[in-house]
Amino acid sequence: GDSLSISGNKKFAFNGEIADYFIVLCNIGKELGFVVIEKDNQGISIGKPINTVGLRGNKSVPVSFYSCNVPKTNLIGLPENTHKIINSIQESSWLGISAISTGVMESALSQAVKYSNERKQFSKPISSFEAIQSKLANISTDIEISLAMLEKVSRLKDQDEDILRQSAMTKISTTEMAQRNTKQALLVHGGYGYIKDYPIEKTVRDAETLKSICDSNDDLRLIVSKPFIN
Known part of the structure; x- marks a missing residue:
């Protein structure tokens, strides 16, 4: 089809609290590829900022992707x-x-x-x-x-x-x-x-x-x- 379904978790997403887009490395068939996913995608769940020892201005958050539908045009580069x-x-x-x-x-x-x-x-x-x-x-x-x-x-x-x-x-x-x-x-x-x-x-x-x-x-x-x- 013309779209991808992305699911998975990222425990530490740097600057995830303020990001408008996420660039996600994921499996695409038998290949790896980078996909751009908008923050307002209905399948995204963003957790609370992680209280780290240092670099607290980073605002790292856990991010979960639940069957995010993403158009294939959001792929970055060729899988190879x-x-x-x-x-x-x-x-x-x-x-x-x-x-x-x-x-x-x-x-x-x-x-x-x-x-x-x-x-x-x-x-x-x-x-x-x-x-x-x-x-x-x-x-x-x-x-x-x-x-x-x-x-x-x-x-x-x-x-x-x-x-x-x-x-x-x-x-x-x-x-x-x-x-x-x-x-x-x-x-x-x-x-x-x-x-x-x-x-x-x-x-x-x-x-x-x-x-x-x-x-x-x-x-x-x-x-x-x-x-x-x-």
């Missing part, structure tokens, strides 16, 4: 190209998460610098102490490493190169640096870092979440190590 599209989406999403992770580190550094220059002990700012300076230097160094990785791999993406492994490496590195460095920035704040009045606690929670979304880092390590396996 689906795996190429999936790889391209993964590359872009991993680079996107890497960019967010870098921004999270920049925010953490800015907060740590501000606090350490304002907070005084023994009549001088704690930024004058070597232990604090070491933390700030480490965060700053990792930011530059992240930016360099992002620039290199993004350039290859623009040149239409296959960057699945490189983008996986970048996501692993930047998200784990973000997790490590936001915690260092929190330590600069001392006990105040655990108080919600200071935004660093939110920054730490966001960094913690980045490792697990758009494929976990453990899964990505399997992609990175694949060429080394006989």
Whole structure:
């Protein structure tokens, strides 16, 4: 016929609460394909936003599809190209998460610098102490490493190169640096870092979440190590 019937569930639909359209990967006969489904389709049921540890502005929701009738004109691309599209989406999403992770580190550094220059002990700012300076230097160094990785791999993406492994490496590195460095920035704040009045606690929670979304880092390590396996 001229239409498809789509059924299934998606537990985490990023920005699903505010989306007008859903792009769904589904089985079409013996092939995989992407289908655009409008939010007002009668077969869609959208749940309440999920209360996550970090990235709460994302508004992730569970979405269920019950025999959604969709015209075949809503198919994106040809089924035989689906795996190429999936790889391209993964590359872009991993680079996107890497960019967010870098921004999270920049925010953490800015907060740590501000606090350490304002907070005084023994009549001088704690930024004058070597232990604090070491933390700030480490965060700053990792930011530059992240930016360099992002620039290199993004350039290859623009040149239409296959960057699945490189983008996986970048996501692993930047998200784990973000997790490590936001915690260092929190330590600069001392006990105040655990108080919600200071935004660093939110920054730490966001960094913690980045490792697990758009494929976990453990899964990505399997992609990175694949060429080394006989």
